[in-house]
Amino acid sequence: MARDLAARLNTQTNTANNAGSDAGTAVAQRPQAEMTLNDKIRSMEAEFQMAMPRGTEATQLIRDAMTAIRQTPKLQQCDGQSVLGSLMTCAQLGLRPGVLGHAWVLPYWDRNANDKRGAYKAQLIIGYQGLVDLAYRSGQIASLSARTIFENDLYQVEYGLEEKLVHSPLMTGNRGNPVAYYAVVRLANGGSTFIVISHDDMVKHRDAYASAQKNGVVFGPWRDNFEGMAHKTCLRMLSKYMPKSTDMALAVANDGAVRVDLTPSAVEHPQHIDGEVVDEADDVDAAATEGGVQ
Template sequence: MTTTASKTQPDARTALAQRRENGGVAENSLANEIRKMEKEFQVAMPRGAEATQLIRDALTALRMTRNLGKCDTPSVLGSLMTCAQLGLRPGVLGHAWLLPFWASKHHQDEKGKWIGGYKAQLVIGYQGLIELAHRSGRIASLIARTVHENDEFEVDYGVADTLVHKPNLFADRGAPIAYYAVAKFQGGGYAFYVMSHRDMEQYRDRHATAKTREGKVFGPWVDHFEGMAHKTCVRQLAKFMPKSAELAAALAADEGIRVDLTPTTGPEEATERPEYDVDGDFVENSPTEVSQAEAPVAAEPNGTSK
């Protein structure tokens, strides 16, 4: 009896660990496919990065992100390949997320009828963009902030190009009225980008991909508006910053679907944009100003989030 127990207990522990790693099931073909890509991921990664760490992050995301395990395999592996090439960690440090969404035209059956299904979309986080900007070696600092109605705030465009923001830290700051991002360059100089709250709402209405069939926005632009506003300012400011190849590739791949798993193909060449409504915006919030965002919200078949 003692011998039998000693043999079965390690097996039970191994099975339990495997079940946890695979998102609660004993076998997970998607998890296995991720593991099989280790050599390809390693080829794609920057020097010093380890594919084993990427795979651990991916399996954690698979376990923690609702419906990610239901996504088709190529879209998940494609998102991870882009993470590998950019040296970003999915679901960790606010770098990037694999966001599941429902595609009403996922694939066709034998009669040519379109069948719905889940795909994975790569969303680069606020911290991921900052990380890539710093890799250029030409950015000393990059940060985004929120302006409230009781703050002291002054912007002077033109020859001066100055921005002054003094938060009212000892009283009610009031409602948010603007958002901005500032980049300071190595060797001197800076650039900034400002958007009013009203302009940001209009931007959201034009660009948010998480919408119901009636056009109502839901998901992160509703639940984490400030974080999305910060990311938007950084994206807009990036047009005026010295770009690294990695930052340019990230901006091209952000909120897209990768269609090529070749390690030597750049993300900007391998990424397509969804042509249907998806829940495609999720962002990590600035850890110094707002709390960490929750797990991504998936777009469901009926056009609502859950």
């Protein structure tokens, strides 16, 4: 069943000033200049807890965040508010950063920050599994899948009054090169719909929207996991034709966003800025490990 996120946001706004855990309060009482990024995250435990769906724990989100920082040390160079903002969005959507393919918090170079001198900020990337999980939570989805069609598979795609998608993958031998990607959703009421994107069109989409590029060369998951990114793109496009879910719509809108506003309603107004995801292995601003994607 879809949660009434709007009502929950109003409740958070009205009660945020009265909440706080003992541990979080103790950390928050330290001078701001003395607080590490981990300290700032811990100090937000009460706010994260209020934002999260019932049955989930802020302590788990904080542990996930600490792991993400250890795995991506450059996050410590990011504007702390943007890291907290990405985590707040994860809290509100009930997603785990860096876990289960739900979402990633990644260093992002904002070329227009500090009077165009540039600065690191954190960007939230919603994963394919995160979108799938949110789709199922709506209660209106019976099944959801994304697959790749290879040139030696048997397939048929028809659009029009009687749309048809048939895909019989080759089970032995060489399946050949990928020719298309698709996502299919079956609704709880018995209906279904699908979307198919050719490999050539997917390459064009990547080149147009992947912010993880340097000198025209694509980095990150579009290079390292093209198929997974193609499946995610299909699902994002298919979501336009699926039953409306507040959480799903917010996830799609916040994918690739940089958030510095921690007020609960800020999730409804995501900010997408001009910049590039940064590669931990490359100190040059334009490199990337996990792409800002559309």
